Amino acid sequence: MRAPDVWPDETVVVELPPRYCPFPPVRHPREAVLARRTADWITGFDLTPSPQQLDRMRGNDCPGFYGRIMPDADAGRLQLAVDWCTIMFHFDDVYCDEGPPAERLGLVTDLATKIPRVLEFPDTPLGGAGAALLAPVRDLSRRAGRWATTTQRRRCVDAHRAWFLAVLWETGHRVAGTTPALNDYAHLRQHTAAGAATLSWAEIITGEEIPERDLTAPAVRALTELAFTTAAFDDDLFSYGKELWIARTENTPPPGLGLVEILRREHHLTTREAITRSVDLCDRLTHRFARLRDQVMPRASAPLRAYLGHLTNLIPGNLDWGLRADRYRNPDGRHPGAVTTRASTTRTPPADTSPPPIPSIAWWWDTDLA
Incomplete structure (x- = not known):
């Protein structure tokens, strides 16, 4: 293998x-x-991000991510979600990804609580140590309090606790250098991705x-998990090139905490x-989501339809955003365009739509969900 200092000048496709x-994406x-508003908001806190981290924050394109989920939302209210996403x-980039996993485990655990x-x-x-990150979280909480019902706030808090529990599960594997079984990863991925x-x-x-x-x-729970897991598995496809680039840079094997690597190792496949x-699995999940959604939607209440x-x-x-976002194209915030993922979509259903x-x-x- 070439010396690590050569790899950053190369690209991964x-x-x-x-x-x-x-x-269709919207x-x-x-x-x-x-x-512009989220850029102004983030400068009001003592996060002291480096120029590289600021570039990564802009490159994550949080307005584009959440704007694709809620294209008709009031911009004033939507700002709350965009700021949270930012x-x-x-948090994910700086506290979960940078540095040796064992060294950051204590801080991640502290912030997770x-x-x-x-x-x-x-x-x-x-x-x-993580107090600087908690200040914008406090601001988000106070702003949410203007609109959120007691039930909505509880759901939000519970969802974050589920996310951070999964993050700690994932960090444990990173510290140990182990690869989870596909069966475990499949149901936890929706949580590690903060669905x-x-x-x-x-x-x-x-x-x-x-x-x-x-x-x-049950049908709505299934639709929720299907959508979250599909998006998370797609993220694994977008980020695979990034993982390869970083592994080459650090002269290490790719981490075994993504769908492609888990399938490759567990089933002894080529890349x-x-x-x-991996794409076939995403296609099956998408097809099942579409069929089940069409059965549930006609009798759904107005809030549920939304x-x-x-x-x-x-x-x-997420597909449209992920293929464009610098989050995956600029793997370390210093090498724009180092990774290219080429993909297209089709409206032709997969040949195999059976459960994986x-x-x-x-x-x-x-069959009795709907």
Whole structure:
């Protein structure tokens, strides 16, 4: 292998098979305004990001990400989710990804307990090594309090606790250098990707509380997990080139905490075979989501219809955003265009729409859900 100092000048290109997606991506008309406001907001806190980190924050394109989920939302309210997305990507980049996992485990654990508490009670005293990150979280909590019902705030806090529990599970594997089984990864990936935490803001932004009986109905739970997992697996496809580039830079094997590597190692596949199988799995999940959604939507209440619309937008929106965002194209914030992922979408359904042989998620295909 070449010396590590040569690798940053090279590029990585990942070719993906056509990805089945019957839903068109949509955009919010005021993304540029949202971007300016969130840039101004973040400078009001003592985060002291480096120029590289500031570039990464801009490159994450949080207005474009959340604007694709809620294209019709009031921009003033949507700003709350865009600001949250900006600070949480910063948390992921700086606290979860940078440096040896064993060295950052203590700080990640500390923040994983404090962030939900500050969201729950914004007057919680701030302190410790991660206090700078908690200040914008406090601001988000206070702003959410203007609109959120008690139930919506509880759902938001619970979703963050689920996310951080999964982050600690993932960090444990990074510290140990182990690769989880596909069956475990498949049902936890929605949580490591902050699926519920992300969508918890949508209900606050719309102002309509989804009835508990609707949100916890088995079909809606399946649709929720399908959308979150599909988007997260797509993220694994976008980030695979980034992982390869960093592994080459550091002269180490790619980490075993992404769908492609897990499939490759568990089933002894070539990289191309693992990529193809990953796309096939995403296609099956998307097809199942579309079929089940069409069965549930006609009898859904107005708040539930809005929620299902956000889940629907998440799938093509995340695809469209992920293939453009510098988050994946600029792997370390210093090498723009170092990674290129080439992909296209198709409206032709996959040939195989049966449940994948993954027991932990097979219930999404239960025939009595709808």
